[in-house]
Amino acid sequence: MALKSFVEVRPDSHFPIQNLPYGVFKPAPNSVPRPGVAIGDYVLDLSEIASAGLFDGPILNNSSDVFHQPNLNRFLELGRPAWKEARATLQKLLSSTEPTLRDNANLRQKALVLSDNVELLLPIAIGDYTDFFSSKHHAKNCGTIFRGPENPIPPNWFHIPIAYHGRASSVVISGTDIIRPRGQSHPTGNSPPYFGPSLKLDYELEMAAVVGPGNELGKPVDVNQAAEHIFGLVLMNDWSARDIQAWEYVPLGPFLGKSFGTTISPWIVTLEALEPFSCDAPKQEPPPLPYLAEKISKNYDISLEVLIKPAGQKDSTVVTKTNFNHLYWTVTQQLAHHTINGCNLRPGDLLGTGTISGPEPESYGCLLELTWNGQNPLSLKGTTRKFLEDGDEVIITGYCKGNGYNIGFGTCEGKIVPSHP
C-alpha cells in the first residue's frame, strides 16, 4: 500500500508524501527566510524540525544548521548521502503511522504552516546560471526560422550539449512581474536599428537542474557520477525578447534578449522523488564521444504544460503540451560537458535544459515556434497572440503521474508589465 501522511493530501495534489520538494519561505512578512518542504496544502518548516532535534541521522545530526539558513546552498553542499537521510527522516516524520510530529500539537502548530499564508522565496543563491539547448525539435524549429530550412541544426549540435552562460542576477521566483525589456532591434534590409520596448516578447518552457555539491576548478565530473551533483529539478521560464535577440546574438550569443528576467518555480523536486518516473533517454546517433557516453542514460516522464491568461481575461488557455522526455541530451550529460574543460560548478548553480519542444505543433515550447515567428497568430479564448502583450500571464506547470498520486512541480508564473517610461 502506498505511503500516506497524517497531513491530509488531496488526490490531485502535487505534493504528497512521495514528493517532499524543498523550498525557502517566510512564515510572516518580518520573519527570517528558512527552508521547508511542501506537503499537501502545508509547508513543513525545517528550521523548527532541526530545532526540535529531529534530524537525528548520522550526517544531519551534526549539520542541522543547514536548515537555519536563508537558502538551501549549505544543504546542497552536503551531497546525496545527506539528501537521502533528510528524505528518510521527513518521510518517516510525516507518515500516518509515526506519532512524533502527528501527536505533538505544539510542534505541529509551529512547524506546519498553511502554504497560502507564507511567502515563497528563491530557494537558492545562484552563483552561475547556464542555459542549454537540448531539445532537437526546438533547435530545428529555431534554426529554420532564423537561418532557413537547409541544415537548420548546426553540425556541432549532435556532438555537444550546446549552452550559453546566462544572467544569474535576474533569476526571479514564480509570481514576480516581468517588466517588458527595451532595446535595439533591426528590421530586415539596410535601415538603421530602432530602439523601444520589445515587440516580440516570448516565454520559453524549460526545466532546470539545481547543482550540489559541485567540483573543484580543473577537476571534471565523470558523466556516470554526474547525477550525484544534481539535487533536483525546477520549472523555468526563460523569457526571451526575440527582436532584441535576433539583432544582438551574432557572434557572441544571446545577451540582453534574455537577461531581463528568468523565472523559476519555488519547489525543487528531488531526483529521489523523480526516480520512479525515469525512462530511457533517446538513442543518440552519432554516438557521443566517450566523455559523454553514459552507462545508463535516463530521462524522466514529466508532463509539462504552458497556459496563457491574456490581459483582461478570466480564462487561461493551454498553449503547449509537452514532456521532459523529449530532451536529446540528458541533464547528466549537460553537467559532465559543462565541467569537461575544468569549469567548476558550485552548490546552487542552475542548469536550464533549453526550451522543451516535442515533435507535434502543440508541443512547441515557445511562441516563436507556435506562431512561427508571428506568421500564424495563436487563437486563445476570445483573442489571438503573435507574442506576449502587457498584462498577459504565463503559467507553466508539470507533474509525473504515479500510481494513486502525482509528483508535481507546482507552477512557475509571471505577468508581463509595461516598460518603465
Add this chain to the structure above:
Amino acid sequence: MALKSFVEVRPDSHFPIQNLPYGVFKPAPNSVPRPGVAIGDYVLDLSEIASAGLFDGPILNNSSDVFHQPNLNRFLELGRPAWKEARATLQKLLSSTEPTLRDNANLRQKALVLSDNVELLLPIAIGDYTDFFSSKHHAKNCGTIFRGPENPIPPNWFHIPIAYHGRASSVVISGTDIIRPRGQSHPTGNSPPYFGPSLKLDYELEMAAVVGPGNELGKPVDVNQAAEHIFGLVLMNDWSARDIQAWEYVPLGPFLGKSFGTTISPWIVTLEALEPFSCDAPKQEPPPLPYLAEKISKNYDISLEVLIKPAGQKDSTVVTKTNFNHLYWTVTQQLAHHTINGCNLRPGDLLGTGTISGPEPESYGCLLELTWNGQNPLSLKGTTRKFLEDGDEVIITGYCKGNGYNIGFGTCEGKIVPSHP
C-alpha cells in the same frame, strides 16, 4: 608640489599615494581576509584603520564595518560619495605631513604590512561576470580569421557594445595556475570532432570594470550616470581555447572555450585615481542611439603590455604593447547598454572590456591575432610560439604615466599547467 607619503615609494612604483588601489589580503596564512590599499611596497590594512576609528568622515563613520569583510562588496555598495570619502581619509593619513599614523609606531606596526609577506585574494565576490567585445581592431581581426575578409565586423557591432555572459565561478586571482582545458574540437571538413587537451590555448589582454552600487531589476542606468556605478578597473586575462571555441560557438556564443579560467589582477585602481589620465574616446560613426550617447565620452590613457615567459626559460619577452584608449565603446556605454533591458547589476559584478588590440601588429592583444591563428609563429628569445605551451607564463601589466609618478595596476599573471590525465 606633488602629494607625498611618509611611506617610502620608489619612483617606478605602481602604487604612490596618488593611486591607493583596493585589494583583499591575508597578513598571515591563518588570518581572516580583509581589505587593504597598496602604498609603495606595503599594504595598509583597512580593518586596522577602521578599528582605530580613523574613518571619521560622515558616511564611513557609521559604516566602517565594510572594512571588516572578506571582500569589498559592502564598500562597493555604498557608492561614490563613500569611495571619495575613503580616498580623502587615506590620502591624508598616508601623507608625509600628517602625524596620526606616521608618528604612531604601534598602529603603523599593525596596519602597514610588507606586500611580500601577504597573500592577495580575489577582492570581490563576483555575482555575474560579463565580457564585452569593444575593440574594433580585435573584432576586425577575429572576424577576418574566423569568417573571412569580406565584412569581418558584423553590422550590429557599430550599434551595440556586443557582449556575452561569462562564467563567474572560474574567475581567479593573479598567480593562480591555469590548467589546460580539455574539450572537443573539429578540424576542417567532414571528419568527426576529436577530444583532448586544447591545442590552441591563448591569452586575451583585457581590463575589467568593477561594479558598485548597481541597479534594481527593471530600472536601467542612464549612460551619463554610469560612471557612478564603476568603482575602478583591474587587468584581466580572458584565457581562451581557440579550438574549443571555434567548434562550439555557433549559435549561442563562447562557453567552454572560456569558462576554464579568467585571471584578474589583485588591485582595483579607482576611477578617481585614473581621472588625470582620462582622454577623449574615439568618435563613433554612425552615432550611437540616444541611450548610448554620452555628454562626455571618456577613455583613459593606460599603457598595457603582455609578456610571455616560455617554459624553461629565464627571460620573458614583450609580445603585446597597446593602450586602453583603443576601445571604441567606453566602459560607461558598456554599463548603460547592459542595463537598458532592465538587467540588474550588483556590487562586485565584473565587466570585461574585451581584448584590447590596437591598429599596429605589435598591439594585437592575443596570440590568435599575433600569429594569425597559428600561421605566423611568434619569435620569443630562443624559441617560437603559435599558441601557449605547458609551463608558459603570461604576465599582463599596465600603468598611466603621471608627472613624477605612475598610476599602475601591478601585474596579472598565470602559468599554464598540463591537463589532468
